[in-house]
Amino acid sequence: MNRFMTLLQRILFVIPAAIAGLPVLFVVFTYFFVDDPVLTVIGVVGLIASVALCFLPVIHRGEKSLASELLGTDVDEDGAYRNSAIFAGLHLLAGTSTVIAVCLIPVAIGELSWRLKDAFSGKWATSTAVELLMGTVLDSPFRVLLFVVFAGAISYSVVFFIGCAFLASRVLGRSLEDKLAESEADRKRLAIQNELARDIHDSVGHALTIASLQAERGRARIDVDAGDAKDALSTVLSVCQRAQADLDDVLRVLRTGAPRSSTQVKDLRSIGDLIDEVRNAGLVVDAAIPLNLDVAEDRLPVLYRIVQEALTNAMRYARPHELRLRIENSADGLRIVAENPVDGGTDSGVGKGLQGIEARALLLGGSSSAHVVAGWFVLDVRLPHLEEVPA
Amino acid sequence: MIDLLIVDDEPLIRSGLSGALSQFPHLRIVGEAEDGETAVTAARQLRPDVVLMDVRMPGRDGLSATKELTDDRSFSGTILVLTTFDSDDYVYQAMALGARGFLLKRWPIARIADAISIASAGESVVFPDSLARIVADHGSPPKRSSGEIEAELTPREQVVLKQVAAGLNNAEIAERLHVTVDTVKSQVSSVLLKLNVRDRTQAVIRAFESGFAAAESGSDRSAEARLSSRR
Incomplete structure (x- = not known):
């Protein structure tokens, strides 16, 4: 037949x-x-x-x-x-x-x-x-x-x-070259999809776990200690709101195919807000971000993400709670350097957060390194200037 | 009353777990720790019955703390690994180092409480079905082959080991095999002795590693199914 x-x-x-x-x-x-x-x-x-x-x-x-x-x-x-x-x-x-x-x-x-x-x-x-x-x-x-x-x-x-x-x-x-180019494009698309999956996995999955636990805490404590229950509910609320924003961000990337500046990340001020937030939580941040830092709009979400990861990392691991953050924009591109003191020498474990930073940097043609030098953990990320974002 | 020590680097997880578990009258949270080092110190000081141990933590991680505590003969508590995702690479390592089982942080709190009770009773093992897969993915080469296990154990003991691997406790195995609980107990002890392992969890890991228990556990009433049916 x-x-x-x-x-x-x-x-x-x-x-x-x-x-x-x-x-x-x-x-x-x-x-x-x-x-x-x-x-x-x-x-x-x-x-x-x-x-x-x-x-x-x-x-x-x-x-x-x-x-x-x-x-x-x-x-x-x-x-x-x-x-x-x-x-x-x-x-x-x-x-x-x-x-x-x-x-x-x-x-x-x-x-x-x-x-x-x-x-x-x-x-x-x-x-x-x-x-x-x-x-x-x-x-x-x-x-x-x-x-x-x-x-x-x-x-x-x-x-x-x-x-x-x-x-x-x-x-x-x-031609063979065309097919190779296409499979390369496929690979990049897949890498982006993996990155998104990891994003959802990291942010939303984790937030849901915390929110459910805190909700359980609220339910358990409501008759015993109303104040405690109220605390739990406030935590649920803030965790859910943040997860919602993260999810919106990821979905926007999925829908449009390429990272777009999200509603949250309109300008550098949102990064400033992020820094203020961790300062309120007790991290001493020494930030050097030039006022005239001119970042392409499409780069902002990535920059925001990287800074967010660096801050989260410092919140968890910096002993004492201190972070030096430097963002530079030169002819070579954007450079983000985050340094925080660590006690107890070298921690070899690279968490999902740092892997996420590395994946983002690589996807955008940049690089990322993380190592401990003389009691300081140094995260150094370089992003070239925007040419094309793989669709 | 079961005394609990909660170890997690994230304050929101600790406060959530301790607050939520406080509703169960048979559980008492005696302490919290934020990394492996403080966990070991707190465990020696507070003598909890069960330690809920996160794996990835800054500084000293949950693996090395688990190893130190299970190697310590003066520490008699049970260690359960806390994990966000059941495909976690470290879960198997923690089990191999002597953790009695593992809990997913996202399980409903009643199920977590049940798992704690089951593990502290020591008569059955606590982990989801995925353990067989985790062992297959991350396990070391089997110390004994399936054939060697079959040669070493009597047919009756083989049946018992399969039931243990399916997550059943002594009473349930006794009921299913129509024997007394004491008979099951002595057979389980004999299995542990012959396999040269510390507890049921290690016996089950051997059974999965060798492939002895893989096929049957899937079709059987598993620990996962059993945990959910108890709710």
Whole structure:
């Protein structure tokens, strides 16, 4: 069944070209049998028109969609014009050959039966095996020409019929470089999706866990200690609100395909708010952020995220609770350096937060390093200036 | 009354857990700790029956604290690992180091309370179905093959080990096998002795590592199903 479908699709693929090749028959017929030069000239004009079709971009588009639909070619829509023209030419030639072959078959059969009749009457010995096989006698230049045209047409038709899918994929198909580029784009898309999944995993999943626990605490304590229950509920509220904002952020990236500046992250002030928040929570922050820091709008959410992670990290690990934060914008790009003291030497564990920073930096063509130097944990992130964000 | 020590670096998790668990009359929170170091000190001082131990913490982590406490013969408490996600890589390590089981922070509080009771009773093991998968993903090469386990244990003991791996306690196994609880107890002890392991959890890890228990536990009434049915 499958093979039958393939056969049918190949036939359908050749038919349009065969129709375009019909003027050939018209030329031959009028030249040999009607003997009216005007009709022959009309046929020749038709033939030229058919060949001219091979150079029209609109025909190339048709060729591509035919190849894609009927031959299953992975078509390169932006392929070179020359390739398309060559393929259209070969396609037309195949259609013309098929027409010639199909029309000459009855002639050949007639010849063959004539030869067979001769053979039965004892004259066959005068023919060569090839002549007998082809059903013709190569006794005049015209017959030789006819034989060559017929043999050429039929063999080219057969070769094209068998090889058209391969030819299409070579000439019209996407090159290896294109496919590599696409798989690279896929990989980047996947990396972004993973990053988003990790975002949701980190922020929303964790927030939900805390919110449920705090809600349980509130429920357990409400009759025992109303103040405690109230605390728990306030925590639930703030945790949920933050998770909601995080989720909005992630969903916005998902919907638009590329990081956009979110409603929260309108300007650098939101980063200032973030710093104020951790200062209220008891972290001493020495922030060096130039007032004239000019950050591209699309970079802001990433910058915000990185600063947020750095602050969270310092909140958890800085002993004493202290952080030096520096943001610089130079010709090379953005640089974010966060340093906090750590006690107890080197902690090798790199949490999901830092991995998230690294993933973001790498995706944007930058880099991120984190290490402990002389009792200080140093996070150094570099982001190049915006060129293109992988879609 | 079960005395609890809650160890987590995040204050909101600690306050949430202790507040929420305070509603259960049989549980008493005796202390909280924010990292592995303070956890070890607090555990020695407060002698809790059960320690709820987070794994990833700044400074000293839950793994090394678990190891120190389970190696300490004077400490008789049970350690349950607290984790946010059941696919956590560290969960298996903590279990291998001697934690009795693990709890997901996102479980409903009644289920967490149940798991604490079950673990402190010591008659069954506490972990979700995913343990088999975690062991398969992170486990060390089996110390014994499935065939060796089968050769070492009597057919009856093999059946008992499979039930233990499915998370059943002694009474449930007794009921299912139509024998007395004492018979089950002696068979479980014999299994622990023959496998040379400290407790049921370690026996179950051996069973999963070797593949001895993998197939049956899935179709059986698992610890997960059992925990949820008790609610």
